[in-house]
Amino acid sequence: MTSPAAFAATAVLLADPARAAMLTALLSGEALTASELARVAGIGAPAASAHLARLAEGGLIAVHPQGRHRYHRLASEEVAAMLETLGGLTEAVAPTRRWPHGEAFRTAQLCYDHLAGRLGVALHASLTGQGWIAPTGGGWVATEAGEAGLAAMGVDLEAARTARRFACDCMDWSERRAHLAGGLGREIAACCLRRHWLTRIPAEREGDPLARRRLCLTPEGARRLGEALGIAA
Amino acid sequence: MTSPAAFAATAVLLADPARAAMLTALLSGEALTASELARVAGIGAPAASAHLARLAEGGLIAVHPQGRHRYHRLASEEVAAMLETLGGLTEAVAPTRRWPHGEAFRTAQLCYDHLAGRLGVALHASLTGQGWIAPTGGGWVATEAGEAGLAAMGVDLEAARTARRFACDCMDWSERRAHLAGGLGREIAACCLRRHWLTRIPAEREGDPLARRRLCLTPEGARRLGEALGIAA
DNA sequence: CCTGTCCTTCGCTCCACGGCGAAGCGCCGA
DNA sequence: TCGGCGCTTCGCCGTGGAGCGAAGGACAGG
Numbered sequence: 261m262t263s264p265a266a267f268a269a270t271a272v273l274l275a276d277p278a279r280a281a282m283l284t285a286l287l288s289g290e291a292l293t294a295s296e297l298a299r300v301a302g303i304g305a306p307a308a309s310a311h312l313a314r315l316a317e318g319g320l321i322a323v324h325p326q327g328r329h330r331y332h333r334l335a336s337e338e339v340a341a342m343l344e345t346l347g348g349l350t351e352a353v354a355p356t357r358r359w360p361h362g363e364a365f366r367t368a369q370l371c372y373d374h375l376a377g378r379l380g381v382a383l384h385a386s387l388t389g390q391g392w393i394a395p396t397g398g399g400w401v402a403t404e405a406g407e408a409g410l411a412a413m414g415v416d417l418e419a420a421r422t423a424r425r426f427a428c429d430c431m432d433w434s435e436r437r438a439h440l441a442g443g444l445g446r447e448i449a450a451c452c453l454r455r456h457w458l459t460r461i462p463a464e465r466e467g468d469p470l471a472r473r474r475l476c477l478t479p480e481g482a483r484r485l486g487e488a489l490g491i492a493a
Numbered sequence: 494m495t496s497p498a499a500f501a502a503t504a505v506l507l508a509d510p511a512r513a514a515m516l517t518a519l520l521s522g523e524a525l526t527a528s529e530l531a532r533v534a535g536i537g538a539p540a541a542s543a544h545l546a547r548l549a550e551g552g553l554i555a556v557h558p559q560g561r562h563r564y565h566r567l568a569s570e571e572v573a574a575m576l577e578t579l580g581g582l583t584e585a586v587a588p589t590r591r592w593p594h595g596e597a598f599r600t601a602q603l604c605y606d607h608l609a610g611r612l613g614v615a616l617h618a619s620l621t622g623q624g625w626i627a628p629t630g631g632g633w634v635a636t637e638a639g640e641a642g643l644a645a646m647g648v649d650l651e652a653a654r655t656a657r658r659f660a661c662d663c664m665d666w667s668e669r670r671a672h673l674a675g676g677l678g679r680e681i682a683a684c685c686l687r688r689h690w691l692t693r694i695p696a697e698r699e700g701d702p703l704a705r706r707r708l709c710l711t712p713e714g715a716r717r718l719g720e721a722l723g724i725a726a
Numbered sequence: 727c728c729t730g731t732c733c734t735t736c737g738c739t740c741c742a743c744g745g746c747g748a749a750g751c752g753c754c755g756a
Numbered sequence: 757t758c759g760g761c762g763c764t765t766c767g768c769c770g771t772g773g774a775g776c777g778a779a780g781g782a783c784a785g786g
Contacts, residue, residue, distance in 0.1 A: 277498045295732070308733090309735085346575060350499050351495050385630040396621075538762080539766095542765085543765095
C-alpha cells in the first residue's frame with residue numbers, strides 16, 4: 261500500500277462538502293460542465309474552478325474542453341468504486357436518519373456506468389443464480405448459456421470485452437451486497453437505457469447531486485427484465 | 494447514499510497524515526495503545542489523543558480501556574475494506590515510485606483479519622477454482638467439498654458462520670484482484686497463524702505503519718498450503 | 727468585429743485545524 | 757501511601773484552506 265501522506269492527500273480531495281457534491285453528481289456517469297458542478301455544489305464559479313483543478317490534478321476527474329465549455333467526468337471506475345465504498349461506510353457509521361430520496365432511488369440507480377441499487381444487486385444475483393456468469397480469478401466470465409442469453413437481450417458482449425475488466429464486483433452499500441461492474445456491467449446498463457427499459461429522471465432540484473443517478477424502471481423494462489432474468493420489480 | 498456533507502465528514506477523518514498512519518497500522522488487526530499509535534504517527538501524546546478521539550467519535554475505531562492503557566482497533570471490517578479501497582485508489586492515481594516494503598509485503602499481509610496480498614488473492618482463486626466455495630447472492634458459500642477440505646486443514650467453520658458475512662470479496666488493490674473477507678477469511682487467517690504456517694514479523698521500524706501487516710510464509714506453511722490448495726510460494 | 731458567456735486567475739478576508747508545553751486525572755506497582 | 761506511567765484536557769500559536777468580488781482570457785454567435 262501507499263504511504264500515509266499520499267493516502268491522506270487523496271482523502272483530502274474528498275474531505276470538502278463542495279467537492280463531495282461534485283463527485284457525487286459525477287457518479288451519474290454524465291459529463292458535467294464547471295457551471296453545472298458549481299450549482300450542484302452551491303458555490304460560485306471561482307471556488308468551483310479551484311476545486312475542479314485540484315480534483316483533476318489529484319487524478320480523480322478528467323477534463324474535456326469543448327469550445328468554451330469544460331466537461332468533467334470521473335477519471336475511472338476505480339474512482340467510482342471508491343466513492344461508493346466511502347459513501348457506504350459513511351452510511352454505516354453515521355446513518356442517514358431519513359432517506360432523502362425515497363425508496364425510488366434504492367430501486368434503480370447508476371453507479372458511474374453500471375446498474376446499482378436493488379435492481380443492480382438483483383441483476384447480479386440473477387446472473388450467478390442462472391449460471392450465466394461463473395467466477396474466475398479476478399471476477400466473472402460469461403458462460404455459454406450466459407453469452408446466449410445476454411446476446412438475446414441485446415447486450416453488446418464484444419464491447420464488454422474491450423474493458424480492462426470484463427465483469428467484476430462493486431460493493432453496493434445501499435443494499436450491502438455486490439452489484440456488477442466492469443465491461444459487462446456497463447453494457448447491460450447501456451442496453452437497458454438504449455431500449456428504454458430504464459430511463460434517467462430529469463433532476464427535480466438541479467442542485468441535488470444524487471438525483472442525477474436515479475433511474476426509472478419502465479413497464480416495458482420490468483416485463484423484459486422479468487422474462488430474461490427473473491427479476492421482480 | 495448519504496449527503497455530501499456527511500460524506501466529506503467521513504473523508505475528513507482520513508485526510509490527515511497522522512490519522513492515516515494510525516489507521517494503516519490498525520489494519521494489522523492488532524489492538525494498539527495510544528502511545529504506540531502516537532509513535533507510529535510521529536506525533537506527541539496530546540495530538541494523538543485528539544486524533545483518536547475524533548476517529549472514535551466518527552465511528553472508525555473502537556476503544557477498549559484496560560487499566561491505564563487504552564487499546565484501539567478498527568471498528569469493523571467495513572472500515573478496513575474502505576481503507577484498502579482508498580489506499581488502492583491512491584496507488585492508482587499517484588503510484589508509489591519505489592515500493593518501500595519490498596516484494597515481501599506483497600507476498601503475504603493482513604487486511605484487518607484476513608489474508609491479503611499475493612497469498613490472499615491466490616487463496617481466493619484456489620478456493621473458487623477447486624470448487625470449495627460457490628457464489629451466492631451476497632458473497633460465497635462453502636460447498637460440501639469445501640467444507641471437508643477446509644475442515645481437514647483445521648479451519649474452524651463453526652466460528653466462520655458466526656460472522657455477519659460468511660465469505661465475501663474484499664478488493665486487494667496491491668494485486669488488483671479480490672481476496673476473501675468475512676468469517677471464512679478470518680478463520681483461514683487465524684488457522685494459518687495458529688499453526689505457524691504464517692507468522693507476524695516484528696516491526697523493523699516501530700514507526701512504520703505498514704510493517705505490522707506483513708506476514709512471513711514459513712516453509713511448513715508453504716508446504717501445507719501447497720498441498721491443500723495448490724498454492725505455489 | 728463586437729458583445730455576451732464560460733471559466734480562470736488574483737487578491738483579500740475569515741475560519742478551522744494541527745501541533746506542542748503545561749497541567750491534571752486515573753491506574754498500578756513497590 | 758507514594759511515585760511513575762499512560763493518557764487527556766487546556767491554552768496558545770502558526771499555517772493552510774474556502775469563499776467571494778473583480779478582472780481577464782478564450783470561445784462563439786450575430
